[in-house]
Amino acid sequence: MTVLVLGLARSGRAAALALARRGDRVIAVDRSPDVDIGRLAEAGVEVHVGTEEPMRLEGVDVLIKSPGVPAEAPFVTAARARGIPVWSEVELGSRLLAAPILGVTGTNGKTTTSELLGVMLDAPVAGNVGRALTELVGVEGIEWIVCELSSFQLEDIHELRPRIAVLLNLEPDHLDRHGSFEAYRDAKLRVFENQGPQDVAVLPRGFGEVPGRGRRIEFSAEDPLPAEPRIPGAHNRENAAAATAAARAAGVDDKRIAEALRSFPGVPHRLEEVGQIGGVRFVNDSKATNAAAARRAIAAYEEPLHVILGGLGKKESYDELAADLRSRGARSYLIGAAAEELAAALDDYELCGDLATAVRSAAGAAKPGEIVLLSPACASYDQFRDFEERG
Numbered sequence: 001m002t003v004l005v006l007g008l009a010r011s012g013r014a015a016a017l018a019l020a021r022r023g024d025r026v027i028a029v030d031r032s033p034d035v036d037i038g039r040l041a042e043a044g045v046e047v048h049v050g051t052e053e054p055m056r057l058e059g060v061d062v063l064i065k066s067p068g069v070p071a072e073a074p075f076v077t078a079a080r081a082r083g084i085p086v087w088s089e090v091e092l093g094s095r096l097l098a099a100p101i102l103g104v105t106g107t108n109g110k111t112t113t114s115e116l117l118g119v120m121l122d123a124p125v126a127g128n129v130g131r132a133l134t135e136l137v138g139v140e141g142i143e144w145i146v147c148e149l150s151s152f153q154l155e156d157i158h159e160l161r162p163r164i165a166v167l168l169n170l171e172p173d174h175l176d177r178h179g180s181f182e183a184y185r186d187a188k189l190r191v192f193e194n195q196g197p198q199d200v201a202v203l204p205r206g207f208g209e210v211p212g213r214g215r216r217i218e219f220s221a222e223d224p225l226p227a228e229p230r231i232p233g234a235h236n237r238e239n240a241a242a243a244t245a246a247a248r249a250a251g252v253d254d255k256r257i258a259e260a261l262r263s264f265p266g267v268p269h270r271l272e273e274v275g276q277i278g279g280v281r282f283v284n285d286s287k288a289t290n291a292a293a294a295r296r297a298i299a300a301y302e303e304p305l306h307v308i309l310g311g312l313g314k315k316e317s318y319d320e321l322a323a324d325l326r327s328r329g330a331r332s333y334l335i336g337a338a339a340e341e342l343a344a345a346l347d348d349y350e351l352c353g354d355l356a357t358a359v360r361s362a363a364g365a366a367k368p369g370e371i372v373l374l375s376p377a378c379a380s381y382d383q384f385r386d387f388e389e390r391g
Contacts, residue, residue, distance in 0.1 A: 001019075001024045001025070001061045001062070002024070002025040002026075002027070002059050002060050002061050003019050003024055003025070003026050003027070003060070003061065003062050003063075003064060004027045004028075004029065004057070004060045004062075004063045004064070004075070004079070004084075005019070005026060005027070005028040005029070005045075005063075005064045005066075006029050006030075006063060006064065006065050006066060006069050006073070006075050006076065007029075007030060007065065007066025007067075007068055007069045008028055008029075008030040008032075008035045008037075008040070008047075008049075008066075009066055009068060010131070010132050011066055011067065011089040011090075011132040011133075011134070012028065012030070012064070012066040012089065013039075013040065013132075014089065014131070014132035014133075014134040014135045015064045015089045015092050015093075015132070015134045016028045016040055016043075016045050016064075017039070017040065017043055017045070017134075018092070018093075018096060018134040018135075018137045018138075019064075019092075020040075020043040020044050020045050021043070021137075021138070022096075025046075026044070026045045026046065027045075027046045027047075027048070027055075027060070028040055028045050028046065028047045028048070029047075029048045029049075029051065029055070029075065030048075030049050030050075031049075031050065031051060032049060032050065033049050033050030034049075035047075035049045037049065057078060057079060057082055057084060060079070060084055061084070061085075062084065062085045062086075062087055063075065063076065063079040063084055063085070063086045063087070064087050064088070064089055064092055065086050065087070065088060065156055066089065067088065067089070067128070067150055067152035067153050068152070071155065085158065086156050087156055087157075087158065088152075088153045088154070088155065088156035088157055089132055089133060089134060089153070090127055090133045090147060090149060090153045090154075090157065090160060091156060091157045091158055091159065091160050092133075092134055093126075093132070093133030093134040093136070093137070093147075094133070094157075094159065094160040094161070095159065096134065096137045097133070097136060097137060097142075097145065099136075099142040099143060099144060099145050100144055100145070100162075100163040100164075101144075101145050101146075101147050101160075101161075101162045101163060102117060102121070102123070102144055102145065102146050102147065102162060102163065102164040102165075102166070102246060102250060103127075103147050103149050103160075103162030103164070103165045103166065103191050104117065104146065104147070104148050104149065104165075104166045104168070104246075105148075105149040105150070105151075105154065105165075105166070105167055105168070105188050105191045106166070106167055106168025106169045106170065106188070107168070107169050107170055107171040107188075107290065107292060107293075108168065108169055108171065108235070108288075108290070108292055108293045108296060109168045109169065109235060109236075109238070109239040109242075110128065110129070110148045110149075110150075110168065111128075111129045111148060111267055111270065111287065112231070112236065112239050112266060112267055112270055113166065113168060113239040113242055113243050114127070114129060114146050114147075114148040115129070115264070115267050116239065116240065116243045116260060116261075116264050117146045117243045117246060117247060118146045119260040119263070119264055120243060120244075120247040120252050120256060120257055120260040121143075121144045121146065121247060121250055121252060123142070123143065123144040123145060123146050124136055124139070124142060124145055124146070125145075125146045125147075125148065126145060126146070126147055126148075127147035127148040127149055127150075127153065128148040128149060128150040128153060129148045133145070133147055144250060147162070149191055151184055151187040151188050152187075154187050154188060154190045154191055155187050155190075157190055157194075159194060160191075160194060161194035161195060161196075161199070162191060162195070162199070163195075163198075163199050163200070164199065164200045164202065164246050164249050164250055165191045165192050165195060165199070165200070165201055165202065165212075165214065166202040166242055166243075166245075166246050167188065167189070167191065167192075167201075167202070167203050167204065167207065167210070168204070168238070168239065168242055169204060169238075169292075170185055170188060171290065171291075171292035189210050189211055190211070192210045192211050192212035192214055193211040193212050194212060195212035195213060195214035196212075196213050196214070197213050197214070197215065198215075199212070199213075199214040199215065200214055200215050200217055200246075200249040201214035201215065201216050201217070202217050202218075202219060202242060202245050202246050202249065203216060203217070203218055203219075204218065204219065204220065204238075204242075205218040205219060205220040206218070217245050217249060218245075219238075219241040219242045219244070219245045220238065220241060221234055221235075221237045221238035221241060223241040223244070223245075225237075225240060225241060225244055225257075225258075225261060226244070226254040226255070226257050226258035226261065227257075227258035227259075227261040227262045228261065228262075229261045229262075229264070230261065230262055230263065230264055230265060230266075231264065231265065231266040231271065232271060232300050232301075233271060233296065233297070233299070233300030234296075234299060234300070235296040235299070235300065236266075236271070236300075240261055243257075243260075244257055244261075247260075268284070268388070268391065269284055269285065269286040269287040269387060269388060269391035270285060270287045271283060271285050271297060271300060272284045272285070272391070277363070278368060279367075279368025279369055280363065280366040280367070280368060280369075280370055280371070280372060281303075281370075281371045281372070282363075282371075282372045282374075283297075283301075283371055283372070283373045283374065283375075284374050284391045285297045285373060285374055285375040286374055286376065286380070286387045286388070286390045286391030287387050287391070288375040288376060288377060289311075289314075289376065289377070289378060289379050289380070289387060290314055290316065290377060290378075291316055291317070291318055291320065291321045291377045293375070293377070294307075294309065294321055294375040294376065294377035295320060295321055295324050297373060297375040298321075298324050298325065298328060298330065298373070298375065299324070301371055301373070303369060303370055303371050304328075304329070304330070304366075304367075304369070304370040304371070305328060305330040305331075305370070305371050305373050306330065306331055306333065306362040306365060306366050306370065306371065306372045306373065307325065307330050307331070307332050307333070307373045307375060308332075308333045308335065308352075308355065308358045308359070308362060308372070308373065308374045308375070308376065309321075309332050309333070309334055309335070309338075309342050309375070309376055309377050309378070310334045310335040310336040310337075310338050310339045310342055310376055310377075310378055311335065311336040311337065311338060311376045311377075311378030311379055311380050311381075311382055311383065311384075311390070312336065312337050312338065312378055312379040312380065312381050312382040313337065313338035313341055313378050313379075314378065314379060317345075318341070318342055318345040318346075318377070319345055321345070321377055322345040322346050322347070325346065325348075326346075326347055326348075329348075330348070331348045331349065331350070331362075331365065332346050332348065332349040332350070333349070333350050333352045333358035333361050333362050334346075334349055334350065334351050334352060334358070335352050335353060335354055335355055335357075335358050335376075335383070336354075336376075336378060336382045336383055337378075337382040338377075338378045339351055339352075339353070342377075354383065355374075355383070355390065359372070359374075374390075374391070376390070
């Protein structure tokens with residue numbers, strides 16, 4: 001089989017290497033001229049960097065598209081015009097791996113819930129977090145795989161069938177890429193479309209109909225749990241309820257679930273307390289890349305808040321976020337490209353421009369017992385490589 005891999009970030013590199021190890025002919029393309037091609041070339045991958053123009057596609061059987069590559073990219077449109085299937089890396093991984101997949105999607109809480117499920121199931125976690133799904137190809141002794149799934153990954157699935165699929169929530173996000181909430185919603189719900197009656201669909205209580213034929217299990221933040229979660233916030237109790245429902249569906253007993261809930265500390269950049277200076281706590285919630293996530297973070301604390309907001313906006317309204325900040329009497333410190341747009345919605349704010357200035361201003365204003373919270377409600381790409389670097 002001849003495969004064209006488009007985009008050589010983490011998932012594209014993993015897909016190319018997994019295919020090369022199988023003996024497939026692999027052509028890899030990335031528009032950046034700075035991609036490190038050493039390991040790919042050693043594996044026999046034919047690499048082309050620094051180009052966006054489609055090459056001749058004769059003989060290509062399938063195109064593997066990295067999630068960061070838009071559907072309108074020249075290679076993608078050329079491949080579709082020729083009838084060449086376009087797969088996401090998780091589609092490829094699902095075909096190469098024998099272990100059942102527990103898929104987790106939703107707007108907010110995906111990583112926290114996926115990592116918590118990894119502890120409950122003693123299973124590797126892959127997909128939209130940490131490592132690519134195809135990095136697990138060839139690993140022995142895997143009973144379950146927990147796979148975090150983004151809307152960008154789910155856009156290009158065909159046969160991916162999680163035996164257990166979890167939808168945590170749906171809020172407007174990535175509208176700059178999907179164009180509408182309806183398109184974003186449809187991409188998310190594809191996680192269920194290939195499920196059969198023997199599979200399980202885990203959904204928020206009262207959620208509407210979803211594709212597929214999976215057996216429906218519902219959850220809510222008010223569900224009784226075998227133990228209370230260690231991580232703070234009502235939204236994290238909701239994540240814990242979803243994880244508990246999914247783990248039970250996978251056959252995990254309540255004793256093991258309780259141990260995981262009591263011990264799991266959360267993940268970096270999600271309500272991560274990074275320090276305390278002079279009685280002021282500093283919390284890194286850099287993964288809050290949309291307004292709904294920032295609202296959840298603000299609701300997680302009763303202490304007075306100094307909130308750092310801003311970055312690259314996603315064409316969503318900040319009115320509800322502003323109302324939450326107003327009701328809490330919280331002051332905001334605005335950074336990045338969306339600062340002016342946020343300022344138009346807020347009452348009590350300071351235009352800081354960059355994160356270092358915002359931290360200094362917030363720290364200077366905060367009193368003992370108060371919290372400086374980085375929960376930007378925006379993507380990071382205007383000033384940072386990614387949300388991890390920002391955090």
